[in-house]
Amino acid sequence: MDLKIGSHVGMSGKDMFAGSVKEALSYGANTFMVYTGAPQNTRRKSIEELNIEEAKRLMADNGIEEFIVHAPYIINLANAVKPETYELAVDFLRTELVRSAAMGAKILVLHPGSHVGEGVQTGIKKICEGLNTVFEEDQHCMVALETMAGKGSEVGATFEELAAIYDGVARNDRLRVCLDTCHLNDAGYDVVHDFEGILKRFDSLLGIDQIAAVHINDSKNPLGAHKDRHANLGQGELGFEAIRYVVYHPALAAVPKILETPWIASETDPKVTLPPYREEIERLKNAGAPDYPTQPA
Numbered sequence: 491m492d493l494k495i496g497s498h499v500g501m502s503g504k505d506m507f508a509g510s511v512k513e514a515l516s517y518g519a520n521t522f523m524v525y526t527g528a529p530q531n532t533r534r535k536s537i538e539e540l541n542i543e544e545a546k547r548l549m550a551d552n553g554i555e556e557f558i559v560h561a562p563y564i565i566n567l568a569n570a571v572k573p574e575t576y577e578l579a580v581d582f583l584r585t586e587l588v589r590s591a592a593m594g595a596k597i598l599v600l601h602p603g604s605h606v607g608e609g610v611q612t613g614i615k616k617i618c619e620g621l622n623t624v625f626e627e628d629q630h631c632m633v634a635l636e637t638m639a640g641k642g643s644e645v646g647a648t649f650e651e652l653a654a655i656y657d658g659v660a661r662n663d664r665l666r667v668c669l670d671t672c673h674l675n676d677a678g679y680d681v682v683h684d685f686e687g688i689l690k691r692f693d694s695l696l697g698i699d700q701i702a703a704v705h706i707n708d709s710k711n712p713l714g715a716h717k718d719r720h721a722n723l724g725q726g727e728l729g730f731e732a733i734r735y736v737v738y739h740p741a742l743a744a745v746p747k748i749l750e751t752p753w754i755a756s757e758t759d760p761k762v763t764l765p766p767y768r769e770e771i772e773r774l775k776n777a778g779a780p781d782y783p784t785q786p787a
C-alpha cells in the first residue's frame with residue numbers, strides 16, 4: 491500500500507476548496523487536511539461558495555481518495571464558565587459537520603477543549619454534553635478527538651481522558667481519534683523509544699481501529715513538556731527516525747498522515763515563509779519503511 495501522506499492546506503480565494511486540492515497536489519500529497527476558513531476564527535463561507543464540485547473532480551482525476559477537515563482551534567466545548575463560548579462551539583460544530591459532509595469528508599478533527607480551571611472532570615462532562623447535542627442530528631462525518639499536549643488546561647492529553655469522553659457519548663460510534671506525534675511527546679508518551687508501547691496502551695483503552703488520522707510533527711520540546719510547539723521533521727526532540735517509524739507503521743497503514751510542521755523562512759527573503767511539505771513528503775518517501783519488530787500478540 492502506498493504511503494498515505496499529505497499536509498494541512500488552506501482554503502481561500504476564489505478557488506476555495508479546489509485551491510486546497512491544488513495546494514495538496516503541489517506537495518506531491520495523496521491526502522490532505524483542510525481548515526474550512528481561518529483556523530483562528532469561525533467566519534465561514536456558505537457551502538455553495540466552496541467550489542466543491544471542481545475540488546471533487548480534481549481529487550478523482552489525481553487519485554486523492556481521502557481528506558480530513560480540522561475544526562478551528564478556538565472552539566471550546568469544555569468551557570463550563572462562559573455559556574456563550576460553549577454555545578458557539580456547539581453551533582459551529584453542527585454546521586462544520588454539515589459542511590464537511592458536503593465536501594465529502596468522513597473525518598472532522600477536533601481539539602477536545604480546555605476546562606479553563608474548572609477541572610478535567612467538569613471539562614469532560616461538558617465535552618460529552620456538547621457532542622451528544624451535536625450528534626442528535628445525523629451526519630455522515632465523524633469527529634476525531636485529537637490527542638493534546640496538555641498545555642494550559644487542555645483536556646485529552648491522555649488516552650484515559652479520551653476514553654472517558656467515549657464513555658460519556660451515546661453515539662460514540664461516531665467518534666474517532668487523531669494522534670499527533672508532537673502532542674504525544676509533549677504529553678509524556680515516549681514516541682522515540684516506545685511507540686509500540688504507546689499503540690498497545692491505546693489499543694487496550696480505545697482500540698487501535700479508532701485511530702483515524704495521525705498528525706506528523708517533530709517537537710521543539712522534551713518528553714512531557716506540555717508545550718505544543720511543532721518542529722520540522724528531524725529538527726526537534728523526536729528526530730527523523732522516530733517519525734519515520736510512526737509514518738510507516740503497519741498498524742496505521744490505512745490511516746492518513748498529515749504534516750503540520752512550521753513554514754520556513756525563504757533563503758532569498760527572510761520575510762517570506764514557505765511551506766516545507768513538498769520536501770518533507772519527499773524525504774519520507776525516499777527513506778522508505780524501517781524494520782519493525784513483530785507486533786506482540
Ligand code: FE
Pocket residue numbers: 560599601636
Ligand atoms: Fe490540531
Ligand code: FE
Pocket residue numbers: 636670705750
Ligand atoms: Fe495536530
Ligand code: ZN
Pocket residue numbers: 670672673718719720
Ligand atoms: Zn499542536
